[in-house]
Amino acid sequence: MSEEIDFDAILGKYHSDPYDYVDICATHTGRISFRIAEGDVVNSPRGEWLHILGSPLFEITRERNQKLVTAKTNGTISSVRTELEGQFVEAGEKLLTIRHPLKKKEVIESILKEVLYLFPAPERAKYFFSLDIQSRIEKKGASALIIKPGDEIIIMSLMKRDTPIYYSGEAGVIHSVYFSPGVSVDQGQPLIGVCASDKLHLIQKVITRVKADWDKLVDPAHLEEG
C-alpha cells in the first residue's frame, strides 16, 4: 500500500457513482428462465437468521433438477442477458447485474477491501478463529496480533468436520473480520482483511476521512445511513 493515498480521488469515485455493480453468474450448467426484468427492484434475504429468501432472479434446470436462484443483495436490475432466456448456459456465465446502492459503512469496507489483503474462504462453510487466535484477540485485540503465512488462524466447519485454515497472505495484523461464528460464508468471499502493521495508520486515515467527508459529498436523500 502506498504511503500516499489520494482521498479526493477515491471519495470522488464513490461520490460520482455510489453503487456496487454485482454480477450474477450461473452457479452451474443448465437451462435458464429469468424471473426479473431490467429496472426491477430486488430485495436481499431478510429475517433474524436471514432465512427469508431474497427476490427470485432466475431458475436454472440441470438433469431435471430445477433450482431457483434468489438475490443475495438488494438493488435494481441494471442489465439482463435476455438473449439467454430458455438457453443452456455454462457454469460461470454472466446472466445479470444488480446495481446496489452503497451505505457509508459499505463504502468504507469497499475502500478498505482495495487496500487490505483479503484472505478468502476456501469453501462455503462456517468459520471461527482457532482457539489460540481467539484467546489472543480477546486478551489484546486483533490489531495487536501479527499473523504470518503458515499460521493456523481459522477453523472451517462443515458437517461437523473441522478443518484448520492456514494463512497464506502477507504478514500483518487482522484489521477487518468479515465472518461471524455460525453464519455461512460463500466460497471466495473474504474472511479477514490483513494490513501490514506499519500501514495501520493509513487505514485509520481512510476511515476517518470517509466518515468526515462522506456526508458532505453525498446527497443524504440518496443514501441510507450505514
Add this chain to the structure above:
Amino acid sequence: MAAINCPTPASLSAYIRQQEINSRRRQALLPSPETILRYGAIVGSVIQCHASMARTMDQARHHISELEQTGGSVASGTVILADTLIRSKGRFARTWHAPAGGLWGCLILADTFLPRARTILPLTLGIACCEAVRALGADQACVRWVNDVLFGGQKLAGFLVESFRNPHHGEDFHLLGFGININNNCFPDILENSAISLSRILGGPVNLHDFTLSFLAKMAWNIGLLAYAEQQELERGSDCNEESHLLIEQWKKLSDTVGRRVVYGYDIQQKPLYEARVIGIRPDGALVMQLADGHEIIEHSGELQYL
C-alpha cells in the same frame, strides 16, 4: 503398560470375512458386499493399540509428521486406539470423559475424496456406530444429526472429524475421532443424566474387542460405500449434489432427527440460536428445518438438541 484392547489387522480382516460380508449380504444392496468392502479395505490396515495417551488425534498428527520427516508415509486407514485418554476433548474446548472400558480412537484417512464425499464423510462414523450398537440388540439407538449416537435421549457416542495438513509435504488427511461408551459405566455428575454406556443399555458387560472389530468393519463398509458411490458418480460424469446418495439413504434409516422439534446452534452449549422443526435432509447431508414463522432454513453445520 500393555494395552488391553488389542485388535489386529488380521483379526479385523477375519471378522469382515466371517461376519460383516454375511450380514451385508442379507441387506441385498445392488453391488456385492465384497465389492463395497474392497473399496473400504484400507480401514484398519494398521492398528496401533496403546494403554493410555493424551489424545489420539494428537497422536495421529504426530505419527503422520514423524513418518514423513523420516521419508516415510502414513498408511491411509491407520487406526490408533487407547484404553484411556488423559486429555480427551470434544468440539470447541469441551472435555470428553474417556476412562477404561470405552472405545476411544482415531482413524486416519488420506484426503482422496471429491468435495461431495468429503462433506458427508462425518456421517460414516455415526452410521457405523449405530449399526454396531444395534447389531448387539440396542435397537432403539439412533443417530442425531450430524453423527451423535443416542439411546433414549442419552449420548452413547460422539465423533469429531478434523483435517490435518502435513507441514512437510502439504498432504491433507482426515482424522476421524471416535468415543463410544461401552463398559465405562461411571460418568461425572455433570454427564450422569446425559450420557449412557452400551453395557448399561444391554444390562451386562460387552466384549470390547469384538465391538471394536464390529465398529471398524462397519467403518470399512461405510467408507467403502462412500468411495463406491463416488466412483459411480465419476463414471456417470455427474457430481450433482441434488441426487440421492447411498450413504444419506442409510443415515436416514438410522436417524430419528427428521420430524423432531429441536434447538439449533453453532455451539449449542454456549450459544443456542433458534427452535425449529426438522423437515428433511438434503442429498448433501444438510439439515432442512422449518421455523415458527413457516420459513425454511438450511444448515450445513452446527449442532442440535432435541426438545
